[in-house]
Amino acid sequence: MSEVSINENHLDESPRGIVIMAVVGVAVGILSGLFGIGGGTVIVPALVWLGLTQRHAAATSMMAIVPTAISGVVSYAVEGDVDWAAAALVFCGMFVGGQIGSWLLSKLPELVLRWAFVLFLVFVIVNQAMSNPSRDSQIVMSVGTVIGLIAFGVIAGILAGLLGIGGGAICVPALSIIFGASDLIARGTSLLAMFPNAITTSVANTRRRLVHVKAALIIGIVAALTAPLGTWMAAAVTPRVGAILFTVYLCVLLVRSLWVAIKASRR
Template identity: 85%
Template sequence: MTSRRGFCRKPRYRRYRLGRVNAAIDENHLDESPRGLTIMAVVGVFVGILSGMFGIGGGTIIVPALVWLGLTQRHAAATSMMAIVPTAISGVISYAVEGNVDWIAAALVFAGMFVGGQIGSWLLSKLPEIALRWAFVAFLVFVIINQAISNPSRDSHIDMHPIMALGLIAFGVIAGVLAGLLGIGGGAICVPALSIIFGASDLIARGTSLLAMFPNSITTSVANVRRHMVHVKAAVIIGVIAAITAPLGTWIAGAVTPRTGAIMFTVYLSALLVRSLFVAFKAMRRR
């Protein structure tokens, strides 16, 4: 009798596991047709320009595009993180050539973000999804209002001293918590804060933001590759094209006035807010 149970359960368990694996493969099939590759290339162009202009990683564009092309949310996010690595490096080089990167501030912010990210990831497993979505909406509204009323300067810089260094680390922890909790990149948080709170010029804020975010992108991507969550081909296509076009975005950022740049960033965040509101209301209707 015991033997019979063992022979009955084992095949069922195997069939169950195989079924789950096959289902995961079916729902995670990326469109690699000429149409799909063209879409990835176009996404890379836009991500590079926006990354250079605003000091962001571009995940808010990459992830929805990859989900649309067939990846699951988890695999799209992992692939996006890998694509951000060459994009951020290209953007940092473009800003650094013009002297618009504060290397010490970026290191301090990254140190704080590394700790805060772990806290945010822990909170992510405890809070309900609907609360997270509305927290993201509230965060975007706060940033948009601050961007709209701010008047960034192109000549200012971060005046580094011990209290400022502690403030940057503390801010990094908060930014890391928000990033881990809300599932967003560092740019939307770091750029406004570095400019409004810490006195960096609009260009230094963007260059420093890119520098602070890409070490975390590298370490996360290594872990994601080991877990087989990255579609390497898609990440390379998007990342390389974005890296090529990022200097164009950096040039645009330097060519426009600080106020115009702030308005453009506000428009980008407003578009992200509309999308986030749609997703939040959709999640509420499912409850």
């Protein structure tokens, strides 16, 4: 499959489209701080609705995630809710996985990308329902933990590059369920691990002419300004309430993404 030029997209850049992108940025910032995600699960469907293909929306989303994640990390780090060593290990894996995901993004058919997004959401919802979040636990380092964090990072990086997400939607549940992090540390660590990967993946996507830079900057800058509000909200609710809110949010996205994928399959 030949690479597609971004000029073949028809993003709505009218005043209405710009306002929608800004509103998306506000929502993404709050959700990023609240759930420790990059916001790709909101950005990608919104950009597709505004005229980008799934492929270009995913690539543009990754660039928008960079400022969003940086803002969220700062907010969590101020409260001491970041495991720097765990984040570094996850990033090492995500760096490799992100390049693989970016390459797959430029090669796979549009319909495959839509259904991959649906399957990803189902997986995360099931994992989230199984979680029993705590606010006091921490990641205990061992040889097995180090290997596990790197291996998990590769998987998260592939999904991030392929689906245009930061990786937080899979990192946060995994850091809590598999590696024993508290809910806040899982979110802060997830954001720290994802933004370097978002940078490297965005560079690869830009070289493949898959990124709409203007849309990424509008959404990313607005999201960075509102992320601290989401971080404050995360600390204000109990871990269980936060997990329930995250699951509800993902279920809403699943219904919409499933509907879009079914419609695309019928064409």
